[in-house]
Amino acid sequence: MESQFLGIDEIAETPAVAVVVDVMRAFTVAAWAFGRGATRIVLAESQAEVLALKARNPGWVAIKDGPPAPGFDAVNSPGLLRSLDLAGRTVVQKTTAGTVGALAVKEASLVLCASFVVAEATARLLRARACDDVTFVVTGEGGQADEDLACAQYIARRATGAGTGAAEFLRRADKSRAADELRQGVREGVHPDDVALCVELDRFPFAMVAAPEDSLMVLRPSAVPSPEETGHRRAAAPHVRLPGV
Incomplete structure (x- = not known):
């Protein structure tokens, strides 16, 4: 597998397969939302x-970065989200970096959203x-966020x-600026x-796949093959192109 690591602004053309990484905290929160029963997450611009x-769909759960605000049900914090019952609910999420990254590659044939809590399932x-x-x-940080780069390199x-x-x-x-x-x-x-919670490894057994649905970019949990089914197919060491190299 050939891997490259790019910041959002460095994406010049649509990749074939994209793994969008936001460890602190968008895609840790997304995984927790699915863990709490959400059926899908709409990634908003x-x-x-x-x-x-939310106005058209009052039952949807609205999440944003930063402090609580009128019209929003929760903030982008796994610690705060983990106590919510989201069974059967649709979540709408807008964050500073994670959702922006996913929307930047929405034309890719496969878009995965990832963090450490779903790292092995993603791999x-x-x-x-x-x-x-x-x-x-x-x-994060224009492609320089070490928590995101570390997670991406590990998954690769x-x-x-x-x-x-x-x-x-x-x-x-754990030692990153974020x-x-x-x-x-x-x-x-x-x-x-x-x-x-953001540096907890493999908390959840699913990967997260984003794809267009009715003009929206929608994230859903995806079951993955068991380790026994995939673990015996070893490939050569990855060819890695780091940012600026």
Whole structure:
């Protein structure tokens, strides 16, 4: 598998396969939403679109970055979201980086949204689909967010079937600027457990696939082959192109 790692602004053409990574916190939150029973997540382009969709669909759950705001039901925090009952609900999510990254590659034939909590499931789906050329979209800090890059690199290596350990990648995420900002309260709408939840490995057994549905970009959980089905097909070590290299 050939992998490249790009920031959102570095995407010059539609990739064949895109894995959009936002560890802190969009796609950790998305995974928790599915874990709490949500059936789908609509990735919105703006907060105005979220509110418009919510107005037309009062039963939908609206999520945004930052502090609570009128019209929104929750904020982009896994620690705060984990107590909600979302069984059978549609969630509408707008964040600063994650949803923007997913919408930037919406024309790709396969779009996966990922974080550490679904890392192994994401890697197994890439193996099962025999993806040869994968673009990892590093959404934070113009493609330089170390928590997102670490997660992307880890998934890329796991997707080859290699027995790559997670400890160093998780350490990088835990020591990242985003983690420090969450701990120090620089960002609003934060729970004290957010960083720990964002660096929890493989909490959920599903991957998350985004695809157009009725003019909306919709994220859904996807079952993946078992480790026994994918674990024996080892590939060569990935060819990695880091940003700026």
